[in-house]
Amino acid sequence: MGKWTRRAFISAGVVAGxxxxxxxxxxxxxxxAKLSKYVAGDGETLLHTWVKLDSDNVVTAIIPHAExxxxxxxxxxxxxxxxLDADWDLVKFEEAPALGEFAxxxxxxxxxxxxxxxxxxxxxxxxxxxIRTAHALDLQITGGSLSVxxxxxxxxxxxGAAVKEMLKIAAAEAWQVPVNQVIAENSQLIHKASGRVExxxxxxxxxxxxxxxxxxxxxxxxxxxxxxxxxxRHDLPSKVDGTAIFALDVRLPDMLYATxxxxxxxxxxxxSVDELRTRAINGVVDVIQLPSAEVxxxxxxxxxxxxxxxxxxxxxxxxxxxxxxxxxxxSTENDGVSSDAIFKQFDRDISAGVDxxxxxxxxxxxxxxxxxxxxxxxxxxxPFLAHTCMEPLNATAMVKDGHxxxxxxxxxxxxxxxxxxxxxxxxxxxxTLHNCFMGGGFGRKSRPDYAIQAAxxxxxxxxxxxxxxxxxxxxxxxxxxxxxxSRFRAAIDDSGDLIAWENTYVDKHEPDExxxxxxxxxxxxxxxxxxxxxxPFGAWRSVAHSHHGFFTESFIDxxxxxxxxxPFDYRVARLQHLPRQLAVLTKAAKEAQWHLxxxxxxxxxxxxxSSFGSIVAEVVEVTVKDGNLSVDRVVAVIDAGYxxxxxxxxxQIESGIIxxxxxxxxxxxxxxxxxxVESNFHDYQSVRMSDAPAIETHIINSGADWGGAGEPGxxxxxxxxxxxxxxxxxxRIRQLPIKNVDLQAARESTAAMG
Amino acid sequence: MTVITVNGTExxxxxxxxxxxxxxxxxxxxxxxxxxxxxxxxxGACTVHVNGTAMRSCVTPLxxxxxxxxxxxxxxxxxxxxxxxxxxxxxxxxxxxxxxxxSGQLMTAAALLATNPSPSDAxxxxxxxxxxxxxxxxxxxxxxxxxxxxxxxxxxxxAELAREINNG
Ligand code: FES
Ligand code: FES
Numbered sequence: 001m002g003k004w005t006r007r008a009f010i011s012a013g014v015v016a017g018x019x020x021x022x023x024x025x026x027x028x029x030x031x032x033a034k035l036s037k038y039v040a041g042d043g044e045t046l047l048h049t050w051v052k053l054d055s056d057n058v059v060t061a062i063i064p065h066a067e068x069x070x071x072x073x074x075x076x077x078x079x080x081x082x083x084l085d086a087d088w089d090l091v092k093f094e095e096a097p098a099l100g101e102f103a104x105x106x107x108x109x110x111x112x113x114x115x116x117x118x119x120x121x122x123x124x125x126x127x128x129x130x131i132r133t134a135h136a137l138d139l140q141i142t143g144g145s146l147s148v149x150x151x152x153x154x155x156x157x158x159x160g161a162a163v164k165e166m167l168k169i170a171a172a173e174a175w176q177v178p179v180n181q182v183i184a185e186n187s188q189l190i191h192k193a194s195g196r197v198e199x200x201x202x203x204x205x206x207x208x209x210x211x212x213x214x215x216x217x218x219x220x221x222x223x224x225x226x227x228x229x230x231x232x233r234h235d236l237p238s239k240v241d242g243t244a245i246f247a248l249d250v251r252l253p254d255m256l257y258a259t260x261x262x263x264x265x266x267x268x269x270x271x272s273v274d275e276l277r278t279r280a281i282n283g284v285v286d287v288i289q290l291p292s293a294e295v296x297x298x299x300x301x302x303x304x305x306x307x308x309x310x311x312x313x314x315x316x317x318x319x320x321x322x323x324x325x326x327x328x329x330x331s332t333e334n335d336g337v338s339s340d341a342i343f344k345q346f347d348r349d350i351s352a353g354v355d356x357x358x359x360x361x362x363x364x365x366x367x368x369x370x371x372x373x374x375x376x377x378x379x380x381x382x383p384f385l386a387h388t389c390m391e392p393l394n395a396t397a398m399v400k401d402g403h404x405x406x407x408x409x410x411x412x413x414x415x416x417x418x419x420x421x422x423x424x425x426x427x428x429x430x431x432t433l434h435n436c437f438m439g440g441g442f443g444r445k446s447r448p449d450y451a452i453q454a455a456x457x458x459x460x461x462x463x464x465x466x467x468x469x470x471x472x473x474x475x476x477x478x479x480x481x482x483x484x485x486s487r488f489r490a491a492i493d494d495s496g497d498l499i500a501w502e503n504t505y506v507d508k509h510e511p512d513e514x515x516x517x518x519x520x521x522x523x524x525x526x527x528x529x530x531x532x533x534x535x536p537f538g539a540w541r542s543v544a545h546s547h548h549g550f551f552t553e554s555f556i557d558x559x560x561x562x563x564x565x566x567p568f569d570y571r572v573a574r575l576q577h578l579p580r581q582l583a584v585l586t587k588a589a590k591e592a593q594w595h596l597x598x599x600x601x602x603x604x605x606x607x608x609x610s611s612f613g614s615i616v617a618e619v620v621e622v623t624v625k626d627g628n629l630s631v632d633r634v635v636a637v638i639d640a641g642y643x644x645x646x647x648x649x650x651x652q653i654e655s656g657i658i659x660x661x662x663x664x665x666x667x668x669x670x671x672x673x674x675x676x677v678e679s680n681f682h683d684y685q686s687v688r689m690s691d692a693p694a695i696e697t698h699i700i701n702s703g704a705d706w707g708g709a710g711e712p713g714x715x716x717x718x719x720x721x722x723x724x725x726x727x728x729x730x731x732r733i734r735q736l737p738i739k740n741v742d743l744q745a746a747r748e749s750t751a752a753m754g
Numbered sequence: 755m756t757v758i759t760v761n762g763t764e765x766x767x768x769x770x771x772x773x774x775x776x777x778x779x780x781x782x783x784x785x786x787x788x789x790x791x792x793x794x795x796x797x798g799a800c801t802v803h804v805n806g807t808a809m810r811s812c813v814t815p816l817x818x819x820x821x822x823x824x825x826x827x828x829x830x831x832x833x834x835x836x837x838x839x840x841x842x843x844x845x846x847x848x849x850x851x852x853x854x855x856x857s858g859q860l861m862t863a864a865a866l867l868a869t870n871p872s873p874s875d876a877x878x879x880x881x882x883x884x885x886x887x888x889x890x891x892x893x894x895x896x897x898x899x900x901x902x903x904x905x906x907x908x909x910x911x912x913a914e915l916a917r918e919i920n921n922g
């Protein structure tokens with residue numbers, strides 16, 4: 001279209017309510033010309049980073065987040081469209097390409113402002129270069145349940161409101177009428193007195209010449225038309241007919257296929273590779289050793305270990321070639337490490353309390369424990385967990401004339417692009433990244449190791465190549481939810497009142513406040529010791545909340561039982577200072593008919609955890625019969641401030657619950673000889689249809705700040721479940737997964753003791 | 755050479771006949787709707803129909819389906835401008851999250867409804883046991899199967915009835 005004459009610039013402003021917003025207005029100029037190739041088609045005016053308006057009057061929300069299943073595009077588009085007063089049928093969305101111009105400024109700002117809830121893997125940037133340069137090159141990430149509450153709240157809505165104001169001004173000028181007489185409605189501008197009606201697109205170009213308003217007016221909740229409404233997700237039709245393109249579905253001319261393997265023992269490397277039998281396999285093209293890669297970027301500094309790749313004309317030949325390789329791995333200092341040894345180490349380090357640091361320390365713990373009518377002790381443990389996204393890790397790459405193109409599903413396109421450039425020694429301009437639909441992410445796809453391998457292969461092959469990890473490699477070369485041990489001591493007085501809470505756990509991870517409890521207790525000492533292992537750590541759906549939600553909400557249950565009180569009532573009595581939490585918990589109990597008695601062998605458990613700005617309570621109902629557990633029903637209540645996409649939010653809560661339930665029931669990565677034992681879905685199991693409970697989700701629109709939805713459903717489920725099992729059987733489960741517990745034997749021993 | 759019929763089209767394939775059908779579909783025929791999840795018949799992502807029966811294509815060698823009729827997700831809909839009742843129900847119930855497992859879920863569910871037009875919860879549990887959804891959309895899948903079962907069960911009869919009534 002060739003009308004780019006001005007430059008891209010950043011507009012910033014403060015909106016009512018005190019939130020700082022930063023938007024990127026794309027204007028004609030050399031940088032924008034580069035962008036126009038990716039975003040603006042013929043006849044389109046790119047008004048703003050997040051809004052595109054074309055000559056058919058279609059508004060496209062350009063979404064700076066990757067779609068990994070949560071329907072983020074639809075929710076963000078709703079926020080934009082509502083403020084813009086667009087006709088929902090004329091709204092589309094597309095994901096922003098991985099170019100610096102689309103870096104996620106609103107998210108960066110929200111992190112800087114709020115301080116809390118920053119996912120571990122972006123921390124270095126927030127601390128560092130970002131503040132100095134305000135150029136968040138690597139912040140195009142999806143994680144920390146941040147999409148709606150930052151990009152949506154601070155970016156999309158503002159962008160929509162700003163664009164609407166610009167269009168109104170443009171129309172007022174063209175019509176020579178006062179701007180306050182111009183009404184924007186359903187993607188049309190209307191001047192009632194003169195009867196003029198024109199579509200938005202008629203003013204796209206003149207609006208494009210304007211400076212965006214610094215402080216556009218946002219709607220109040222009662223003015224919302226599209227937010228809070230049930231709309232169908234845009235991406236679903238392609239996900240029921242097989243046409244959605246995941247990274248694994250990319251097909252390039254002349255493309256080869258490859259699979260890889262790294263040393264099973266973390267920290268290990270390759271000693272020797274005997275390729276003889278592999279080379280004899282029909283279809284095998286090459287065996288290539290890929291060097292270790294050092295990357296610095298948003299993730300901080302990382303080294304990804306070297307690997308062996310088998311390249312073939314098809315995946316099947318590559319896989320057979322890999323099975324036929326005879327690889328000798330270098331021995332490492334971790335060769336003797338087992339899960340047992342790791343937990344012994346945790347136990348020792350907690351007991352020794354070496355370098356213990358407190359998250360919170362208030363009141364006189366020693367005196368409280370001495371004066372207690374009863375002291376309750378318990379140790380809890382969770383194992384390492386893999387992510388097992390449904391789509392095994394894969395990436396497709398092509399290098400031509402010094403330029404590398406990569407097709408991948410990832411949670412952080414810009415940092416992937418930087419890491420690939422680092423690993424190849426390319427300038428970042430010479431790396432193009434196409435982010436595809438992700439078959440799950442859950443935190444794993446924030447690590448670029450698999451994309452780097454594909455790019456390295458493309459360099460050495462000089463041909464396009466699709467790298468597909470085996471499921472076995474996917475399970476054994478993950479970045480794991482850490483195994484954690486957590487030790488508790490609580491004191492109660494004669495009346496059962498909780499007077500002191502002490503907790504020491506190993507390994508602190510984001511978010512900071514995950515181990516804190518909402519209950520009012522004057523004396524608290526919650527802290528952690530360092531007890532590092534050689535197992536690679538990674539963000540796993542809800543990060544540290546995934547284990548602390550199990551620990552603290554199980555132990556408060558134990559305390560309630562020791563005090564001889566109902567676990568729900570006991571919590572309620574200690575939540576009077578937190579009305580939102582109280583409301584969520586109370587609604588969950590009410591919807592689940594908490595006080596209605598259950599038949600013998602059945603039980604109910606409750607749990608409450610706030611994470612990523614949202615408060616979630618869950619009540620689980622179980623039946624335990626002849627040692628067999630059935631999870632019958634889950635009632636969940638979420639207060640995320642306001643549900644933009646109520647059905648989308650419910651789906652995410654369901655998803656978070658099942659993900660956490662899989663972990664609670666079956667999830668266990670065990671370590672033997674320094675390596676992971678499990679390998680595929682037969683020994684690292686997931687919840688299946690017959691295990692899946694009926695789930696009812698209720699939403700409270702409290703009007704508080706926007707919270708996330710992708711992760712907060714996960715933390716409460718494990719403790720709600722084990723509390724229910726206790727209620728049914730008298731058996732307190734303090735170590736996950738539940739599959740290792742003999743519920744029959746446990747019940748008998750409990751009965752014998754009682 | 756192996757000959758198979760895929761979504762109604764005959765395909766002559768020069769591929770090592772021990773290659774699993776999954777990779778033949780995805781790589782030789784570029785039918786990428788059928789997914790890879792585990793490679794060992796544990797997850798169901800690769801489910802297709804062989805003569806109407808749901809099979810895990812990741813463990814089905816090409817030689818085993820020589821001369822057979824294969825249907826993949828791309829061939830599930832009755833025509834280009836119509837959806838299968840299950841696909842329709844999948845959209846109505848907003849089933850997919852990431853969507854990666856859904857081709858397999860749909861193919862398994864379609865094979866179920868073809869032989870059991872009104873499955874009970876227990877029937878659904880058994881039929882769908884081999885299909886994992888890591889996004890955990892089981893309640894929605896169950897609901898969608900039931901609502902599509904309603905459609906399938908009643909549609910032909912109702913249509914017949916309507917025609918009779920209309921024709922007087
Ligand atoms: S890929 Fe065939 S069952 Fe998992
Ligand atoms: S929708 Fe993602 S695995 Fe089923």
